[in-house]
Amino acid sequence: MNESEPPVVEPLVPPPEPAAPPKPVKEPPRPILKRLFGIGVWGWIKLIALCILVGFVVLASNFDPSSPDVDIPAAIGAIVRQTLAAAGWALQNFWKPALAGAGIVLPVWILWRLVSLPFRK
Structure with a gap:
């Protein structure tokens, strides 16, 4: 540096602010029917299976809504009794096929895993 030259003073400039991330585009709300019934194929399959299962229980209880002497509490009681009876029957009779199937399925499943x-991952 020469003595005749004045010292160079750099101005104090704040560093530039980073650019703000772009704001996410807000999607319009889905229509009410899409929100209400917008389930996938697997959801529809489960819903149909549930309808069939409940239908079996209702038919097994001999519930007839068109009968003049319909008694809803008695019908619900009959459905509960029939459901418990079916569950007891299933526990008594389905353990053998379940055990036989498990003897084949579980080793194949473990081998696949x-x-x-x-x-x-």
Whole structure:
């Protein structure tokens, strides 16, 4: 530096602010029917299976809504009794096929899990 030259003073300038991230575009709300009935294929399959199951229970209880002597509390009681009876029957009679099926399915499932282990995260 020469003595004849004045010292260079850099102005104090604040660093530039980072650019603000773009604001997410707000999607319009879905229509009411889409929100109400917008379920996937698997959801519809489960809903149909539930309808069939409830239909079996209602038919097994001999509920007839067109009968003049309809008694809703008695019908609900009959449905509960029939459901418990069906559950008891299933526990008594379905353990053998379940055990036989498990003897085949579980070893295959364990083998599949072992084979696919390197490919899972």
